[in-house]
Amino acid sequence: MKFPLLKLAVTGSLVAMLLAGCSSKPTDRGQQYKDGKITSQFALRNQPNAIGAPVNGGDFVNQVQQVQGASSRMYQRQQSTFNAIQSWLNAGGDTRQLRNYGIEAWQMEGADDYGNVQFTGYYTPVIHARYTRQGEFQYPIYRMPPKHGRYKLPRRADIYNGAIDSRFVIAWSNSLIDNFMMDVQGSGYVDYGDGRPFTFFGYGGKNGWAYHSIGKELIDRGEVKREDMSMQAIRDWADNHSYAEVRQMLESNDSFVFFKPEPFTPVRGASAIPLVAKASVAADRSLIPPGSVLLAEVPQLNEKGKFNGKYQMRLMVALDVGGAIKGQHFDIYQGIGQEAAHLAGFYNHYGRVWILKSAPGAGVFSANPVFSQ
Numbered sequence: 348m349k350f351p352l353l354k355l356a357v358t359g360s361l362v363a364m365l366l367a368g369c370s371s372k373p374t375d376r377g378q379q380y381k382d383g384k385i386t387s388q389f390a391l392r393n394q395p396n397a398i399g400a401p402v403n404g405g406d407f408v409n410q411v412q413q414v415q416g417a418s419s420r421m422y423q424r425q426q427s428t429f430n431a432i433q434s435w436l437n438a439g440g441d442t443r444q445l446r447n448y449g450i451e452a453w454q455m456e457g458a459d460d461y462g463n464v465q466f467t468g469y470y471t472p473v474i475h476a477r478y479t480r481q482g483e484f485q486y487p488i489y490r491m492p493p494k495h496g497r498y499k500l501p502r503r504a505d506i507y508n509g510a511i512d513s514r515f516v517i518a519w520s521n522s523l524i525d526n527f528m529m530d531v532q533g534s535g536y537v538d539y540g541d542g543r544p545f546t547f548f549g550y551g552g553k554n555g556w557a558y559h560s561i562g563k564e565l566i567d568r569g570e571v572k573r574e575d576m577s578m579q580a581i582r583d584w585a586d587n588h589s590y591a592e593v594r595q596m597l598e599s600n601d602s603f604v605f606f607k608p609e610p611f612t613p614v615r616g617a618s619a620i621p622l623v624a625k626a627s628v629a630a631d632r633s634l635i636p637p638g639s640v641l642l643a644e645v646p647q648l649n650e651k652g653k654f655n656g657k658y659q660m661r662l663m664v665a666l667d668v669g670g671a672i673k674g675q676h677f678d679i680y681q682g683i684g685q686e687a688a689h690l691a692g693f694y695n696h697y698g699r700v701w702i703l704k705s706a707p708g709a710g711v712f713s714a715n716p717v718f719s720q
Contacts, residue, residue, distance in 0.1 A: 376696040377646030377654045378463045385456040388634070388675075392454045393446045395701050397644055399660045400440035406626040407662040408433065414638065414664065417620040421638040427705035428640055432662065442642070442660065445703070452642065452701040458675045464700040465676040466645060468691030469629065469669070471614045471683040472535040473545065474525050476518035484519040486526050488537075491515075491552035491605040500554035504598040517548075517608055524585040527561075527597055528578070528688070530604040534614070536683065548606035556601035564599050579652060579692030614683065616667030624682030629667035631674055635702065639665045641677070644699040652693030662703075 372380055382396055401407065411429050415422040422429070428450070435448040445452050457463040477484040492515045494500060501510035518537055520526050529535040529548065536545035561581060565571040571580050585593045613621035616629065618637045628641065635641075640662060647657045663679070672678050679694065681687040 372461075375654060377658070378459070378461070378697045379699065380461050382454065382462045382699070385454065385460055385462055388456050389453040389702065390456065392452045392701065395442050395445070395452050395454065395642070397442045397660065397699065399442060401436070401642070401660045401662045403626055403661050404436045404440060406623050407664075408436075410623040410626040410664050410666075413621045413623060414666075417615075418618065418638075421618065421620070425638045425640070428703060431705045432640060432703060436662075446706075449706040451704050451706050453704065455675055455700045455702065457699070458697070462699045463697040464643075466643075466694055466696050466698055467672075467676070467678045468681045468694035469532060469678050470681045470687035470691040472525065472529045472532055472688060473684050474518070474520050474522075474529055474535055474537045474548075476520040476537050476539055478518065478539060480519045483521040486520045486523045487513070487516040488518040488520060488526055488529075488548070489515045489605050490517045490607060494555075499556060500603075502554070502556055502601040503603045504601075506554070506603055507594060507598060515605075517606065523590070523597070524582060524593060528582070529606075531578075533604065534606070536611075537608070544611040547609045547612045549609050551605040551607035553605065554601075554603040556603070558602040559600040561596060561600055564596065577652065577692050577695055579689065582692065614680075616680070618666045620666050622666060622680045624680060624687065625661060626663050627666045627680045628663045629669040629672050629678035629680070630665040631672055631676065632668055634674060635665045637665055640703045641665065642701045642703055643677070645679070646696045646698050648690075648693055648696070654696060658698060 372378070411422075411433075414425070414429075431449045435445060435450060438444065438448070454462060455464050458465050474488070475484075476488065480487075489506070489511055492500065492511055500506075518539070520537075533550045535548050537548050538545050562571075562576050565581065565584060566573050566576055570584055585596075588596075616622050616627060630639070641664070643661050643663055644658045645661050646654050647659060649655045663677075665677075667678070667680065669678050677700070679691075681691040681694075
């Protein structure tokens with residue numbers, strides 16, 4: 348995800364749903380109301396109303412090490428917070444003891460002013476492909492062709508019809524919908540099937556046409572219920588329809604992404620820092636500066652993607668961005684491959700989030716309000 352602002356066109360805007368429903372206080376996607384109304388974007392909670400310890404302390408420490416190795420500036424800016432959290436984790440990570448370790452917890456107001464922050468998910472796909480067109484490998488993946496002046500490149504439908512010269516093809520995959528999912532995520536790994544390490548396909552540009560939500564299109568056509576919409580629902584729909592129907596649906600989105608092959612490399616977010624699964628998130632930079640630490644109460648899902656009534660406390664670092672990630676909304680990086688895709692495809696749920704800051708000089712907001720950097 349070199350340029351992840353594209354990857355969230357499905358995970359954010361396509362699957363976002365309003366908290367309002369049959370009840371004014373729904374709970375089906377993990378919403379809670381135990382903290383009452385929150386009247387500001389961030390509320391200082393010296394002792395969060397949550398019991399338990401983070402389940403991913405080791406992954407969080409790994410993610411901080413990635414920050415330290417890739418961006419000394421970000422690490423130094425957040426070092427006092429990182430160190431305080433490390434001491435807290437070493438002592439057991441009891442949420443009721445945060446203040447004892449010089450940590451302030453600022454609770455986010457959520458999408459509904461009751462602390463219910465939206466969680467979606469994203470992942471890094473692995474595409475099976477070949478260097479040449481053969482057998483089942485019939486679906487081209489393109490590098491960025493040259494643009495001529497201010498003219499836009501062809502629309503998606505025209506590209507599917509061969510409007511771009513084949514010399515710009517960098518791989519032939521065996522799945523049109525897999526290509527589309529990599530388009531949405533903004534990058535991915537390609538397995539050419541020759542035993543060599545995967546090739547990383549980084550974001551290489553787009554054709555310049557506006558994005559149209561496939562999820563919204565399916566909802567508007569009555570193909571998928573709004574409450575059931577997710578990336579997994581889109582894939583399930585595609586698996587149960589003909590190639591012609593899938594292609595016609597995808598062609599309703601004129602936008603198209605091109606890729607740039609690179610040697611195998613760790614997945615990096617917008618901050619150019621390798622991402623650790625479930626220990627990093629994409630966030631709205633106008634609200635949450637890169638490197639900020641989240642203590643999140645993440646709702647757990649069953650095998651069908653439904654909230655099972657339980658939560659996990661997780662520590663995560665804001666290291667990525669997304670075009671659809673605005674305000675009280677985080678996109679959790681789920682990892683690489685099919686299992687990660689399965690998890691990412693289901694997430695469109697709500698949980699509570701506290702931004703953690705070291706106490707000395709922390710907790711000061713500017714007028715917008717944004718955490719001081």
